[in-house]
Amino acid sequence: MFRESELRIFIDGALRVFETLTSQAATVGSPYLVTDGKPGTYEYAGVIDISGIRKGIVYFTAPRGMLTVLLMRMQETDTSEENMRDLVGEVANTISGNARRDLGKGFVISVPNVVSNPADGVAMPHSRSFVIPINWRTHAAKLVVCLQ
Amino acid sequence: MKSPKGTEAGANRRVRLDIILIVAACVAFLGVVFIPGLRLAKSLSNDASALKFVSERRSYTLAVRNAVETLQDRLDSGGYVQAPLDQLRKAGEGLSDAVTRMSGAREIGVFDTPTETTALADPQIKASVTALDREWSAYRAHLAPLVAFHGIPFYDSESAGTHLNPEGRKLADATTLALQEARQAIPRMDADFIAVTDALEKSAAASTSRLSLVMLVGLVLAATMVSFAIMLQLARKKQEEAVRDAQAQMQRIFATMKEGLFLLDRDLVIGSAYSAATKDLFKRDDLAGLSFEELLKGLVPEKTLDTAMKFARVLWSERTKENLVKSINPLGEVEVRFQSEAGGASTQYLEFDFHRVRAGDDIAYLLVSVSDVSARVALANELKASQEKTQAQIDTLLNLLRVDPNQLSSFLGDSDAALQMVNSILREPAREEAAFRKKVDSMFRQIHAIKGEAAAIGLTTVEERAHGFEENLRALREKRELTGNDFLPLIVKLDDLFTHMQSIRELLGQLSRLQEVVRNTGRAPAAGAKPARATKPGAGESTIIEPLAAGADLAIMLKQLAERVGLENGKAARVEIAGAAALPNAYRRVVKDIAVQAVRNAVMHGIEAPQARRDAGKDPCGVIRIEVADQGAEGYRLTIEDDGQGLATEKIIASAVQKGLVSEAEAATFGPKQVMRLLFRPGFSTYEKATKDAGRGVGMNLIANLVNESGGKIGVSTSPGKFTRFTINLPATSAAGSSHEAA
Numbered sequence: 001m002f003r004e005s006e007l008r009i010f011i012d013g014a015l016r017v018f019e020t021l022t023s024q025a026a027t028v029g030s031p032y033l034v035t036d037g038k039p040g041t042y043e044y045a046g047v048i049d050i051s052g053i054r055k056g057i058v059y060f061t062a063p064r065g066m067l068t069v070l071l072m073r074m075q076e077t078d079t080s081e082e083n084m085r086d087l088v089g090e091v092a093n094t095i096s097g098n099a100r101r102d103l104g105k106g107f108v109i110s111v112p113n114v115v116s117n118p119a120d121g122v123a124m125p126h127s128r129s130f131v132i133p134i135n136w137r138t139h140a141a142k143l144v145v146c147l148q
Numbered sequence: 149m150k151s152p153k154g155t156e157a158g159a160n161r162r163v164r165l166d167i168i169l170i171v172a173a174c175v176a177f178l179g180v181v182f183i184p185g186l187r188l189a190k191s192l193s194n195d196a197s198a199l200k201f202v203s204e205r206r207s208y209t210l211a212v213r214n215a216v217e218t219l220q221d222r223l224d225s226g227g228y229v230q231a232p233l234d235q236l237r238k239a240g241e242g243l244s245d246a247v248t249r250m251s252g253a254r255e256i257g258v259f260d261t262p263t264e265t266t267a268l269a270d271p272q273i274k275a276s277v278t279a280l281d282r283e284w285s286a287y288r289a290h291l292a293p294l295v296a297f298h299g300i301p302f303y304d305s306e307s308a309g310t311h312l313n314p315e316g317r318k319l320a321d322a323t324t325l326a327l328q329e330a331r332q333a334i335p336r337m338d339a340d341f342i343a344v345t346d347a348l349e350k351s352a353a354a355s356t357s358r359l360s361l362v363m364l365v366g367l368v369l370a371a372t373m374v375s376f377a378i379m380l381q382l383a384r385k386k387q388e389e390a391v392r393d394a395q396a397q398m399q400r401i402f403a404t405m406k407e408g409l410f411l412l413d414r415d416l417v418i419g420s421a422y423s424a425a426t427k428d429l430f431k432r433d434d435l436a437g438l439s440f441e442e443l444l445k446g447l448v449p450e451k452t453l454d455t456a457m458k459f460a461r462v463l464w465s466e467r468t469k470e471n472l473v474k475s476i477n478p479l480g481e482v483e484v485r486f487q488s489e490a491g492g493a494s495t496q497y498l499e500f501d502f503h504r505v506r507a508g509d510d511i512a513y514l515l516v517s518v519s520d521v522s523a524r525v526a527l528a529n530e531l532k533a534s535q536e537k538t539q540a541q542i543d544t545l546l547n548l549l550r551v552d553p554n555q556l557s558s559f560l561g562d563s564d565a566a567l568q569m570v571n572s573i574l575r576e577p578a579r580e581e582a583a584f585r586k587k588v589d590s591m592f593r594q595i596h597a598i599k600g601e602a603a604a605i606g607l608t609t610v611e612e613r614a615h616g617f618e619e620n621l622r623a624l625r626e627k628r629e630l631t632g633n634d635f636l637p638l639i640v641k642l643d644d645l646f647t648h649m650q651s652i653r654e655l656l657g658q659l660s661r662l663q664e665v666v667r668n669t670g671r672a673p674a675a676g677a678k679p680a681r682a683t684k685p686g687a688g689e690s691t692i693i694e695p696l697a698a699g700a701d702l703a704i705m706l707k708q709l710a711e712r713v714g715l716e717n718g719k720a721a722r723v724e725i726a727g728a729a730a731l732p733n734a735y736r737r738v739v740k741d742i743a744v745q746a747v748r749n750a751v752m753h754g755i756e757a758p759q760a761r762r763d764a765g766k767d768p769c770g771v772i773r774i775e776v777a778d779q780g781a782e783g784y785r786l787t788i789e790d791d792g793q794g795l796a797t798e799k800i801i802a803s804a805v806q807k808g809l810v811s812e813a814e815a816a817t818f819g820p821k822q823v824m825r826l827l828f829r830p831g832f833s834t835y836e837k838a839t840k841d842a843g844r845g846v847g848m849n850l851i852a853n854l855v856n857e858s859g860g861k862i863g864v865s866t867s868p869g870k871f872t873r874f875t876i877n878l879p880a881t882s883a884a885g886s887s888h889e890a891a
Contacts, residue, residue: 007636007639007640028632028636030576030584030632031574031635031636031639032575035646052494107495108495132632
């Protein structure tokens, strides 16, 4: 059975990025399950592969609008594709780092892979995923955890 | 593997032995050949010098005699005497010098420079020299007048011619005497000289002979040494080949073996030789000279590292029993984490084993072998997980075997819809407190319904999970502020419920297949019977059952629920149901959910304990009557009545006030209808402590919601000590179905 503490490790990683980069905390929306294998993505997604005692993926996905405001908040006026991807990668990287530090025994965690505008979403290893909405100001991103 | 320390010690011993043998051979060569040879050669040289010296001086005796004879002749013939006198003087001086030097010969030290006469110091020769010296000294006295003569021994006159003068006559007399003495003395001196030369020749011959022997011995020794050197060289070459071969074998072993293998010295530093797998295991090449602590740093937690270092140091202590201390090896099976340069991380399980390597009695090294046991650990984990899953499946299966398959099938469909509904509720976006709180209430009703039905059909594995979910919801209800974070436990539990339901479906499928096999191999199927879906054990045997008539499954479920809740709460109750077959499909779920809550409420709150019922003159077993009546266009009337203690308005008011649902002042103004309405408020319960069957104030609220969502109405009538009756009017199905399905 999936443990809540494991879920929190990924969430804490995502929230920490917002707090650090913008000094404005993000909040967790109402989490839910997706059972059809299509948790959906926004324009950008940072994907982390997990293997070891649990296998699957974790990804953070955010819309262009949210990332633009985030960049502006960080005093970054260059809202190019590259910067968008870097920002999503940074969030995924922090989530990955948190997981490496806290998950403990038996987990193998990859470096993040950033995808933009995935036509068919992100390939999910299982049909059921946990979706945790991340709300920041008026924007919404989400963290998808799909592990065995 | 042979101890390197032992090999080294053996090699050192052999080198020491070689050196000793070489030194011994050199000393022997010096002692037996070189020094004696040198001395003999020196002696030989001395003899030759002396022989030459003596031989050369020996002629002086003849020269002296000749000079004397010549002098005699000249004196007789009046010839010129000065020449023989000079000859005599010269020969005499030469002989005197020779005798003096021969007499003065003495033995010299090893490092003194020899003279021509050194060999004459030999005692045997010395006697002859002494004799010679004596002879010469005696004879020289006769020569003294001759040597001392100066002048002319003649006088010339024309008349008398040449005649000896007085000095001449004296000279002639002395010469005559000297010549007479010479006849005796000269042969003696010659004999002395011959004795000396003979002795010298003998000595030289002896020296030559000895030198030849020494040379022969030297030759033999040299040949022996050369043979020995060749043998030594061959042995060394063979040994080097053996060492090279051993090293090559060791390298091949090191390159082939899958285990990491290396030595630790007393400072716990890794040696220069290690197996190739060691590099792969630790993902680094700089192992030689690396400290063990540095090797493990970052791979294992600080605490484990600290313990491991203490453990390794303890192994160096002779007082520690190796086998005993091995049982507390902190690296027996340790998880190591590798960070890649790219930022990734991986985990492996390594098994370290330590062995003492001794050189003689001392501990020389610690031999460390390291194996990657990740596969073994993963297999053990998988086995454990598989065992747990199997056990859980067996538990579920045993649970399923007690459940009516028709009820189970109906329950699975309903509960799946309810869980999907819960997930839909969660999925609704929410940021505000009110939105989260509304979700809690909505989910409560769904989960409570699942729990109620699971309890009713005796599916405890689901009931317990639903109960856990409900506990979480209850905690959220009491929480002052709600955020999405608080909902994380819910989705984990929801995931678990989904998974569990799925496993139940899979088990049912397996049971169904098993049943098919039983049908095909054993019993003949009943005529016209439809394929059955599961087995139902009863009194220790399994029977194949058929689908029940409409409404019969509800009756069975409610009766079981009443029995179970009664049994668990020390009460006895039975359900009597009538008209269930009249229910349209659209109301089956609603009525079932209502009836489940109502029956549970009736047993928990209405029916008294058996003794109390006896005291009140009632049957110890309470009765709950459920009746469904089709009222045509008016819809359906559901009546649920128990013959329990009835409702006490004071108790209802007191509980509502205590739970903060109404104020005391407000309650004082309530009429009977308003009091009854309190029963349906969320969170109302007369139970102080919540159990899985009562106390959360959810059941009646769920009934009210179901009735409202169906567009129906509910009424309550009660008589203290006699009964409580709920009358629910549901509209005709065309008006109700859509409303409920949407809920």
